[in-house]
Amino acid sequence: MAQELLGQTLEQLRALAVSLGEPAYRGQQLYHALYAERQFDFAAMTNLPVALRARLSREACLTLPEPERRYVSADGTVRYLFRLERAAEAAVRIETVFMPEVSRQTLCISTQAGCAVNCQFCLTATLGLVRNLTAGEILGQVLCVLERHRAELRPQTNVVLMGQGEPLLNYEAVLTALRILLDPHGVGLSPRHVTLSTSGIVPGIERLGQEPVRPKLAVSLNATTNEQRSRIMPINRKYPLEQLLDACRRYPLRPWERLTFEYVLLGGYNDTAADARRLAKLVGQLKCKVNLIPWNPGTLPFERPTPERVEQFQRILTAKGVLATVRHSRGQDVMAACGQLASLEVIPPPAPASTR
Numbered sequence: 001m002a003q004e005l006l007g008q009t010l011e012q013l014r015a016l017a018v019s020l021g022e023p024a025y026r027g028q029q030l031y032h033a034l035y036a037e038r039q040f041d042f043a044a045m046t047n048l049p050v051a052l053r054a055r056l057s058r059e060a061c062l063t064l065p066e067p068e069r070r071y072v073s074a075d076g077t078v079r080y081l082f083r084l085e086r087a088a089e090a091a092v093r094i095e096t097v098f099m100p101e102v103s104r105q106t107l108c109i110s111t112q113a114g115c116a117v118n119c120q121f122c123l124t125a126t127l128g129l130v131r132n133l134t135a136g137e138i139l140g141q142v143l144c145v146l147e148r149h150r151a152e153l154r155p156q157t158n159v160v161l162m163g164q165g166e167p168l169l170n171y172e173a174v175l176t177a178l179r180i181l182l183d184p185h186g187v188g189l190s191p192r193h194v195t196l197s198t199s200g201i202v203p204g205i206e207r208l209g210q211e212p213v214r215p216k217l218a219v220s221l222n223a224t225t226n227e228q229r230s231r232i233m234p235i236n237r238k239y240p241l242e243q244l245l246d247a248c249r250r251y252p253l254r255p256w257e258r259l260t261f262e263y264v265l266l267g268g269y270n271d272t273a274a275d276a277r278r279l280a281k282l283v284g285q286l287k288c289k290v291n292l293i294p295w296n297p298g299t300l301p302f303e304r305p306t307p308e309r310v311e312q313f314q315r316i317l318t319a320k321g322v323l324a325t326v327r328h329s330r331g332q333d334v335m336a337a338c339g340q341l342a343s344l345e346v347i348p349p350p351a352p353a354s355t356r
């Protein structure tokens with residue numbers, strides 16, 4: 001059976017070259033063609049000798065994910081629905097979102113098909129965990145989407161690991177993919193432009209902090225007491241707020257780096273002035289920013305916070321010296337916004353502003 005090369009590291013490709021009787025540097029050339037140039041056809045890898053290209057075409061393969069559907073939002077956001085197949089396994093569907101902006105593009109990628117963490121405000125949770133993605137499947141989303149938009153790409157690419165799945169529960173594959181994404185000789189993204197978002201898997205946060213190559217870290221907080229958090233994020237029973245914030249305090253930030261706390265504002269649940277004051281107290285001593293995310297309309301039983309509540313929440317945080325921004329979700333009309341990724345093929349009409 002042909003060997004899959006997508007997701008292989010530099011060391012693995014060098015070893016492959018040697019196993020084929022070639023010098024190791026041929027593996028390096030293959031790595032460059034694949035990840036830096038996004039060249040997915042062996043025949044077109046003109047930096048390799050013809051005989052090697054022919055042999056790779058026979059004995060190896062590069063399987064980019066193929067979009068099954070593509071939904072384009074009125075705001076330019078594109079939600080891709082990928083169908084991934086592996087021998088002897090049922091196909092799974094995952095999603096990737098492409099968000100073009102004036103001077104950059106942001107890709108939101110999945111790290112698992114479905115998710116086991118069961119956050120109550122997230123549509124992905126309704127799928128349960130289907131399976132972990134491989135490093136090649138994680139990387140493949142970035143390569144495929146960048147390639148499809150090649151002509152319109154802006155100089156800066158941001159990647160956020162905020163699609164389906166909890167990245168720190170698929171640690172090895174996620175880190176392998178990240179090392180290739182962040183390698184200047186690989187995909188070449190800046191660690192300042194790549195963010196891993198976690199629901200608060202404390203051992204994973206501690207492990208990530210020890211990695212020489214790592215993205216920025218975002219923690220999905222969403223509540224200010226254990227009782228409130230455990231109700232919407234059952235993972236809090238395993239890693240309660242004290243433990244999570246302690247891991248955040250000990251996280252070794254690089255000089256240029258801040259932690260991000262994501263806070264999904266659920267109308268009437270966690271969006272009061274008292275919540276904002278408690279949040280400021282919890283994170284005020286950390287080098288961080290808070291990203292407020294007004295909850296997106298969907299089929300789950302929560303309400304969208306009113307604009308006044310969002311503004312008040314941000315104002316209180318700012319007054320207490322906490323940097324706080326409001327994330328205006330994109331692609332809501334194609335179910336591409338935060339918390340909406342659940343491989344839905346039926347697109348509901350946009351919900352009225354007062355509900356979600």
Ligand code: SF4
Nearest residue numbers: 115117119122125165
């Ligand atoms: S918010 Fe993230 S961690 Fe929580 S259920 Fe959804 S995908 Fe999983």
